[in-house]
Amino acid sequence: MTWLTWRQFRVQAFTAAAALAAFAVLLAATGPHLASLYAASGIRGCQPASCGHLASNFLQQLYAAGTYWVLYLLGVVIILLAAAVIGLFWGAPLIARELETGTSALAWNQSITRTRWLAVKLTLTGLAAMAVTEGLSLMQAWWAAPIGRAVGHGGGGTNLAMGRFSSLVFATHGITPLGYAAFAFALGVTAGALIRRTVPAMAVTLAIFAAVQIAMPLWIRPSLFPAEHTVIPVSSLQQISLQQGGFNDSSFNLGTENLPGQPGAWLLSSGAVNAAGQATSTTPAACTARSMRNGNPGFLDCLASHDIREAVSYQPASRYWAFEWTETAIYLALALALTGSCFWRLTRRLT
Amino acid sequence: MIEFHLDGRSGVAPYMQLIHQVRQALRLGLLRVGDQLPKVKDVAAGLAINPNTVLKAYRELEYEGLAAARPGIGTFVTGTLDGGSLAAHGPLRRDLQRWLAKARRAGLDEESIEALFVSTFRSAGEEEIA
Amino acid sequence: MTAVIETGGLGKRYRRLWALADCTLSVPAGHVVGLVGPNGAGKTTLLGLATGMLAPTAGTIEVLGGRPGAGPAQLARVGYLAQDAPVYAGLPVADHLKLGAHLNPGWDAELARARIKRLDLDPGQKAGALSGGQRAQLALTLAVAKRPELLILDEPVASLDPLARREFLQYLMESVGEQSLSVVLSSHLVADLERVCDYLIVLVGSRVQVAGPVEELLATHHLLSGPRRDPGSLPDGMRVISASHTDVQSTLLVRTSGPVLDPAWMVSGVGLEDLVLAYMSQAAGRGRRNHLEVQR
Numbered sequence A: 001m002t003w004l005t006w007r008q009f010r011v012q013a014f015t016a017a018a019a020l021a022a023f024a025v026l027l028a029a030t031g032p033h034l035a036s037l038y039a040a041s042g043i044r045g046c047q048p049a050s051c052g053h054l055a056s057n058f059l060q061q062l063y064a065a066g067t068y069w070v071l072y073l074l075g076v077v078i079i080l081l082a083a084a085v086i087g088l089f090w091g092a093p094l095i096a097r098e099l100e101t102g103t104s105a106l107a108w109n110q111s112i113t114r115t116r117w118l119a120v121k122l123t124l125t126g127l128a129a130m131a132v133t134e135g136l137s138l139m140q141a142w143w144a145a146p147i148g149r150a151v152g153h154g155g156g157g158t159n160l161a162m163g164r165f166s167s168l169v170f171a172t173h174g175i176t177p178l179g180y181a182a183f184a185f186a187l188g189v190t191a192g193a194l195i196r197r198t199v200p201a202m203a204v205t206l207a208i209f210a211a212v213q214i215a216m217p218l219w220i221r222p223s224l225f226p227a228e229h230t231v232i233p234v235s236s237l238q239q240i241s242l243q244q245g246g247f248n249d250s251s252f253n254l255g256t257e258n259l260p261g262q263p264g265a266w267l268l269s270s271g272a273v274n275a276a277g278q279a280t281s282t283t284p285a286a287c288t289a290r291s292m293r294n295g296n297p298g299f300l301d302c303l304a305s306h307d308i309r310e311a312v313s314y315q316p317a318s319r320y321w322a323f324e325w326t327e328t329a330i331y332l333a334l335a336l337a338l339t340g341s342c343f344w345r346l347t348r349r350l351t
Numbered sequence B: 001m002i003e004f005h006l007d008g009r010s011g012v013a014p015y016m017q018l019i020h021q022v023r024q025a026l027r028l029g030l031l032r033v034g035d036q037l038p039k040v041k042d043v044a045a046g047l048a049i050n051p052n053t054v055l056k057a058y059r060e061l062e063y064e065g066l067a068a069a070r071p072g073i074g075t076f077v078t079g080t081l082d083g084g085s086l087a088a089h090g091p092l093r094r095d096l097q098r099w100l101a102k103a104r105r106a107g108l109d110e111e112s113i114e115a116l117f118v119s120t121f122r123s124a125g126e127e128e129i130a
Numbered sequence C: 001m002t003a004v005i006e007t008g009g010l011g012k013r014y015r016r017l018w019a020l021a022d023c024t025l026s027v028p029a030g031h032v033v034g035l036v037g038p039n040g041a042g043k044t045t046l047l048g049l050a051t052g053m054l055a056p057t058a059g060t061i062e063v064l065g066g067r068p069g070a071g072p073a074q075l076a077r078v079g080y081l082a083q084d085a086p087v088y089a090g091l092p093v094a095d096h097l098k099l100g101a102h103l104n105p106g107w108d109a110e111l112a113r114a115r116i117k118r119l120d121l122d123p124g125q126k127a128g129a130l131s132g133g134q135r136a137q138l139a140l141t142l143a144v145a146k147r148p149e150l151l152i153l154d155e156p157v158a159s160l161d162p163l164a165r166r167e168f169l170q171y172l173m174e175s176v177g178e179q180s181l182s183v184v185l186s187s188h189l190v191a192d193l194e195r196v197c198d199y200l201i202v203l204v205g206s207r208v209q210v211a212g213p214v215e216e217l218l219a220t221h222h223l224l225s226g227p228r229r230d231p232g233s234l235p236d237g238m239r240v241i242s243a244s245h246t247d248v249q250s251t252l253l254v255r256t257s258g259p260v261l262d263p264a265w266m267v268s269g270v271g272l273e274d275l276v277l278a279y280m281s282q283a284a285g286r287g288r289r290n291h292l293e294v295q296r
Helices: A002-040 A048-065 A067-101 A103-107 A114-152 A167-172 A176-195 A198-223 A297-305 A317-347 B014-028 B040-047 B051-063 B086-105 B110-129 C043-051 C071-077 C093-103 C109-118 C132-145 C162-179 C190-194 C214-220 C272-290
Strands: A228-233 A240-245 A251-256 A266-273 A309-315 B067-070 B074-077 C003-014 C017-028 C032-036 C058-063 C078-081 C150-154 C182-187 C199-204 C207-213 C221-227 C239-245 C249-255 C266-269
Touching (some): A002 C093, A067 A198, A114 A176, A167 A198, A176 A198, A198 A317, C003 C043, C017 C043, C032 C043, C043 C078, C093 C132, C109 C132, C132 C162, C182 C190, C199 C272, C214 C221
Parallel strands (some): C150 C182
Antiparallel strands (some): C221 C249, C221 C266
């Protein structure tokens, strides 16, 4: 059965190997140069006071160069798509194609049970799926390590400066790609077993996988652990986003991208609160008369003098791996449940 | 070794056709005592018929004393059909000559005699089977 | 003689329709069994139940004394050739043999190799490029080389040209002779089965109409023709399968175990095809009266 699984999987295996090789070549060609740029940036061994400034310079320089930003995005996109492609092209046809072409009658009347047939196929192909996706992720992580370190030192001010918790980075680094691949694959196989035709199964797999991958970062991931809340003085804010509007600047929206004292934290929400702790967006009368513009310390001082502070809810950086493990566990549990349903459906004999 | 053929449209059961062909071969001298009949599986494969059909024919021949099966080796001819010793049937021959004379005296020509003989022969054979 | 297939009240229902109902058979070993009936009669369903591909809705089925499809040992004893001889189009012939070798402990590699050579098949050619007859022969080689006790074939020659059909049946009979296989093959044409089958099951309208050794069936079915008579007036031991009447004459196809003694009848034998057709039309007539129709 191992031989048969390999024989039927050969083409897909070679395609995946070629893709991995091409990806590796691309990264290997540019990775060392990126590393040397990082070495030249002086971030390593920097003084705490100047680290953030050096890191931001490095990242902005990279972004301006163009190619590194493109390659970074390309890598991220490839990893995100890998799980979907695997679900569609490795998972959906596994059972569906055998049923469609009638070869299931050939395969399931040899001297092995359907259980064994499915077990070997699922295990070998599933492991390959996880290995390929995780392999892509690890290669990307190796290549982008300097960027990650720069962000960790407080670098910012550019699109390239995505924190570990940002949707794109979280989904493509760590062990989450492994979970996505397992889930997408199991989803494809199950869809194929239920729908019994390859192309419709691929469509359904894509639709459901996309829906889950959108729902996870938007609604599920933030609530995996209860958020921490804190209220800080507006004066201590860095990386402010301030919008003023309404008639005569009568309303404002104060947000922030990072939390001082909590480097690498995942900010879920931030907003101004008044002395009683309630959210507020009405500009105090005294502050609107100023002709100051966004970010002017004067406006913030004015707010502060009216006892307006910033409330932030966040997930601390220390929880990063807890999130990684929990999310991966969820996807693996889903994959296991789907796999179980496949076995049940296949071995209770088809109608 | 003789070769069998089947006439699918003759209405005669396949196993009977095989028996007839063996008997015919014996009469014509194509098969002699000690010759091996074709193997069951070869006949079945050659004609695309059930091996049991061949087995049945061979068993019938065994019952008639014309063949005997040697397990593991094959089926061999053990008997003959005395189609050649017409001398042993002297009385029958004289009866036939007397009948032929009668038929000529009744005015039948050669073709009519033959037709009368064949139709009577055939219907007598059918009555035997039925 | 032991039974290769033993069923008791076997039935299979899809939603509201019974594809097979009330099927009670005891198919003896050492025969080539023909399963004949029109399309949609339930032949594929019965064969699917015998291989374990389907589960019964009602009744029981035992194949070679075991539950169909239950475990590798049972699967090894039964060979199956599905309709249209499915093979892996992208896999070459040699890889199909490897498939058989890897997945069957009882695989006879020499038999398979010799067969492929005699068929003049190119081992390196992809199975998808083979002709219909060659595919059927390849699939048959795969089924036979695993040395089963029972071989089940679903309409194996339906889509083959006459030469391919003949060659397929030749190979099948050779294998039966060599390995003392029991065979069950289905067809909707009696002509395909006449030469090779010595046991017949007629399946019409999801029900078994008649089953038994061909010799016995031919000996107990007679065509009676004589003066016009009501079929109900015949003696009890005689079962009328089909009847047709003109104003003066009746022609009846009857089944009886004893001789036909009434001198008014002219009795003649019945060919297998006419026998099957009579059962098919009888069932169709009954079906029309009961508004039963099996849909495919």
